[in-house]
Amino acid sequence: MTKSDLVAVVTLKLKLPHPRAELLIDLVLSSISNALTRGEGVFIRGFGTFSVREYSGYDGRNPRTGAIAHVRPKRRAFFKVGKELGERVGRGRDERNGTHT
Secondary structure (H helix, E strand, C coil), X not given: CCHHHHHHHXXXXXXXXXXXXXXXXXXXXXXXXXXXHCCCCEEECCCEEEEEEEECCEEEECCCCCCXXXXXXXEEXXXXXXXXXXXXXXXXXXXXXXXXX
8 A cells, every 4th residue: 555545545434635635644644654753653553663773883894895894873663553453354354255353
């Protein structure tokens, strides 16, 4: 599913004009991005948790030349799936009739 698909679903479900649905999706996504940029986590019950993980720098090796290369410390966004979503995904589709169980 792409962002445009998500906007289309919100447009249909909430009967919003397309530009307002797009604004709503943009607002939600930018709020999550801004929180992560500030180093805060975002917890959405039943869906999952977005957090920031910090990785230390280390000396790596260039696989082609074998030369040592320093890898700088970095911060990366991380998502951990929530219990309810994990269970729903695990159940998947009922293969007999193609519907969700």
